[in-house]
Amino acid sequence: MTADVTFQVLDVTPERYAVTPILAAEIGITTAGEAPIQAIALRCQVRIDPPRRSYTDEEAAGLLDLFGPRERWAATQRNFLWLHAAAMVPGFVGTTRVTLPLACTYDVEVAGAKYFHALRDGVIPLQFLFSGTIFDAGEPTLRVRQVSWECEDSFDMPVAVWRDLVHQHYPDSGWVRLSKDTIAELCSFKSARGLLSVDEAVAALLSGTAQPMLCTNGSGRERP
Numbered sequence: 494m495t496a497d498v499t500f501q502v503l504d505v506t507p508e509r510y511a512v513t514p515i516l517a518a519e520i521g522i523t524t525a526g527e528a529p530i531q532a533i534a535l536r537c538q539v540r541i542d543p544p545r546r547s548y549t550d551e552e553a554a555g556l557l558d559l560f561g562p563r564e565r566w567a568a569t570q571r572n573f574l575w576l577h578a579a580a581m582v583p584g585f586v587g588t589t590r591v592t593l594p595l596a597c598t599y600d601v602e603v604a605g606a607k608y609f610h611a612l613r614d615g616v617i618p619l620q621f622l623f624s625g626t627i628f629d630a631g632e633p634t635l636r637v638r639q640v641s642w643e644c645e646d647s648f649d650m651p652v653a654v655w656r657d658l659v660h661q662h663y664p665d666s667g668w669v670r671l672s673k674d675t676i677a678e679l680c681s682f683k684s685a686r687g688l689l690s691v692d693e694a695v696a697a698l699l700s701g702t703a704q705p706m707l708c709t710n711g712s713g714r715e716r717p
Contacts, residue, residue, distance in 0.1 A: 497525035498533070498640065500623045502648040507658040508594065514662045516595040516654070518578070518621070523588045531630035533582035533640070537593055538622040541608060542572045542647070545618035555611025559604060572620065575605040584630060599659055602670045609655045616649035 501521040508515040518539075524530060548556065553563050560569045582591045601607050609617060623644040629636040671679070683694035 498530070498627060498644070499523050499525075500621070500644050500646060502619075502621050502646045503590070505595070505619075505648060505650045505654060507654065507661055509661070514597040514599065514658050516597060516650075516658060518593040518595055518648075520580075520591050520593050520621075521588065522582060522585070522591065524586075527586060529584060529586045529630040530582075531584045531628040531635070533625055533627050535580050535582050535591065535593070535623065535625040535640070537578045537624070539575045539578060539595060540572050540620040540622065541575045541605060542618040542620050543570045543608070544572075545647075545649075546615055549613065552611050552613055556608065559608060559611075573604060575619070579625075597658065599663055600670055609652070612652045612655075614652055616651055617655060619648045619650055621646045621648065 499522070501523075503519040503521050505516050505518045508517045520535075522533070543556075543560070548563075560566050576595060576597075578593050578595050580591050580593045582589065597606075599606055599610075601610050623640055623646075624642070625640045627638050627640060629638070679691060679694055682688075682698070683691055686694070686697070688694050688697065
C-alpha cells in the first residue's frame with residue numbers, strides 16, 4: 494500500500510538543555526489529502542549506513558574493530574542499527590513538524606559510538622525507518638491504522654554535530670566501560686604509585702613508564 498503520510502528528516506542538532514546527550518531530529522510530516530490527523534504515535538529505527546561515504550586511512554584504522562581491514566569491507570561493511578526513538582505527534586492538517594529525540598551514548602564499546610569516534614570529518618550517513626500508529630480524525634468513529642513500512646528517509650548528519658554534542662557533555666573526555674575487578678585493580682595501581690587520577694594511571698600503563706610500587710616500613714617511611 495502506498496503511503497499517504499510521508500516523513501522527511503529536515504535537520505539533526507544537539508539538544509542544548511538536556512541533562513544527558515540527546516540529538517534532536519526535526520521531522521517533517523505531510524499527508525496526501527486534507528483529511529485531519531488526530532495524532533500519530535511515531536516510532537523510528539535509526540540505522541547507520543557506512544557504505545554511503547568514503548574514509549581516510551586514519552578513519553579506516555579507527556574502524557578496524559568494526560569492519561576489519563579495508564580490503565575486507567566489501568563483505569563486512571553493512572548497514573547496522575544505531576538506536577530506536579519515539580515521539581507523539583499532535584493533531585494536524587496537511588503538514589506539521591515534530592522533534593524526535595535521539596538518546597546517545599559516548600561509550601566507545603557501543604558500535605554506533607565507536608563508529609562516530611573514528612570519523613574525523615564529513616558526514617555520518619543515517620537511515621530513518623518510520624513506523625507507528627495513525628489516529629484519524631473527522632470520522633464517525635475513531636479510525637486507527639499503521640504507518641506504512643514504505644516510510645523511510647536518509648540524512649547525512651555532519652560529523653561536527655556529533656562532536657559538538659560530545660563536547661557539550663564530555664569536554665575533552667570520554668567513557669570506557671570496565672569490569673569492577675579491572676576498576677579496582679586500576680585504582681590500586683593509581684594509589685600505590687601516587688598518581689593523581691585514573692587518567693594518569695592509564696597513561697602510565699600505555700606509555701610503559703609506571704614507577705615501581707612504593708613500599709614503607711612500620712614508621713611510614715619509604716623502604717628501599
